[in-house]
Amino acid sequence: MAEPPVLIRQDEVEGLLHYKDLIPRLEVALGKFSKLDSAEVIQPVRTTVPLQKYNGFLGLMPAYLVHEDILCTKLVCFYKRESGSTLPSTQATVLLFDPEYGNVKAVMDGEVITAKRTAAVSAISAKLLMPAKSEVLTILGAGHQALSHYNVFTETFSFKEVRVWSRRKETAERFAQSTQGHVTVWESVEEAVNGADVIVTVTGASEPVLFGQWVKPGAHVAAVGACRPDWRELDDVLMRQAKVYVDSREGAVAESGDIILSGAKVFAELGEVLNGTRPALREKTTVFKSLGMGIQDAVSAKLVFEQWKNKH
Numbered sequence: 333m334a335e336p337p338v339l340i341r342q343d344e345v346e347g348l349l350h351y352k353d354l355i356p357r358l359e360v361a362l363g364k365f366s367k368l369d370s371a372e373v374i375q376p377v378r379t380t381v382p383l384q385k386y387n388g389f390l391g392l393m394p395a396y397l398v399h400e401d402i403l404c405t406k407l408v409c410f411y412k413r414e415s416g417s418t419l420p421s422t423q424a425t426v427l428l429f430d431p432e433y434g435n436v437k438a439v440m441d442g443e444v445i446t447a448k449r450t451a452a453v454s455a456i457s458a459k460l461l462m463p464a465k466s467e468v469l470t471i472l473g474a475g476h477q478a479l480s481h482y483n484v485f486t487e488t489f490s491f492k493e494v495r496v497w498s499r500r501k502e503t504a505e506r507f508a509q510s511t512q513g514h515v516t517v518w519e520s521v522e523e524a525v526n527g528a529d530v531i532v533t534v535t536g537a538s539e540p541v542l543f544g545q546w547v548k549p550g551a552h553v554a555a556v557g558a559c560r561p562d563w564r565e566l567d568d569v570l571m572r573q574a575k576v577y578v579d580s581r582e583g584a585v586a587e588s589g590d591i592i593l594s595g596a597k598v599f600a601e602l603g604e605v606l607n608g609t610r611p612a613l614r615e616k617t618t619v620f621k622s623l624g625m626g627i628q629d630a631v632s633a634k635l636v637f638e639q640w641k642n643k644h
């Protein structure tokens with residue numbers, strides 16, 4: 333009989349999952365995914381169950397990486413919260429299976445995994461697509477993803493200035509007080525992104541907050557929020573003037589309001605750039621539209637489980 337699953341709590345996942353280990357594994361997984369070979373990677377588009385009563389969704393995100401033998405699924409609830417709400421906007425649990433027996437080996441917190449793997453993938457997009465001499469980083473939004481993005485972007489790159497904007501100034505100020513390095517708080521998006529080389533959008537918005545006319549030509553935007561077909565963070569001008577990169581084409585055309593409603597064309601998947609089959613157009617204005625993928629959770633969960641086993 334199979335052993336019962338181990339339970340790995342949020343604080344343990346936090347201590348076990350490090351960007352330096354995670355980023356290379358995510359790069360390999362994204363590259364494999366973009367080869368479109370089902371003998372390598374199986375990842376259906378996320379299934380969503382609407383929770384209309386609560387303005388949210390339950391997302392089911394299974395993935396199987398065949399050669400690494402990683403079978404995993406994340407169960408994630410995400411919500412559109414009113415300003416001032418104290419309820420969480422994302423709650424997630426990750427199940428790691430033994431693919432041969434079919435039993436669950438580990439049940440682990442999915443919030444840290446979601447925060448870190450999403451930020452790590454945005455950092456990969458920036459590494460490939462941001463202007464060669466990037467000095468100013470602007471973060472729009474001041475929640476969980478804002479913090480994980482701040483952490484990995486400042487750990488990986490050397491920006492001279494980091495700015496934050498949030499729809500409530502107090503939240504942006506609290507964010508700036510919580511970071512290790514200096515962050516300046518801005519009251520308007522237009523001012524916050526003026527001259528920025530890299531812009532990260534991590535808001536719960538369902539209408540555009542970032543407009544193309546404010547974005548410096550050649551800047552890189554990592555657009556992380558707006559994960560439903562009728563939600564937006566970016567306007568049509570930006571979507572149409574930029575070269576648009578995605579994590580998964582299939583996911584993007586099914587789930588991204590910024591892509592579907594603007595009619596923007598997807599130029600490439602990050603994995604195609606990593607594989608060298610599509611170019612990284614660093615000199616152009618670029619948008620990386622992130623939606624999140626089961627394979628990202630799967631490689632993260634495997635890493636957490638490996639580290640956990642080393643300690644037990």
Ligand SMILES: NC(=O)C1=CN([C@@H]2O[C@H](COP(=O)(O)OP(=O)(O)OC[C@H]3O[C@@H](n4cnc5c(N)ncnc54)[C@H](O)[C@@H]3O)[C@@H](O)[C@H]2O)C=CC1
Nearest residue numbers: 421450473474475476477534535536537557558622623624
């Ligand atoms: N692409 C991906 O893989 C993932 C995307 N997400 C998305 O990233 C976004 C941020 O997630 P978290 O940081 O966990 O949420 P959070 O609730 O911790 O922070 C959200 C931030 O957005 C702001 N915000 C909310 N509604 C807004 C509006 N209408 N206009 C402007 N700002 C608004 C809030 O004030 C807060 O600063 C969400 O849209 C979430 O669904 C989350 C996980 C993974």
Ligand SMILES: O=C(O)C1=NCCCC1
Nearest residue numbers: 408410446559623624625
């Ligand atoms: O990939 C994920 O995990 C999520 N993506 C979009 C919404 C929240 C969770």
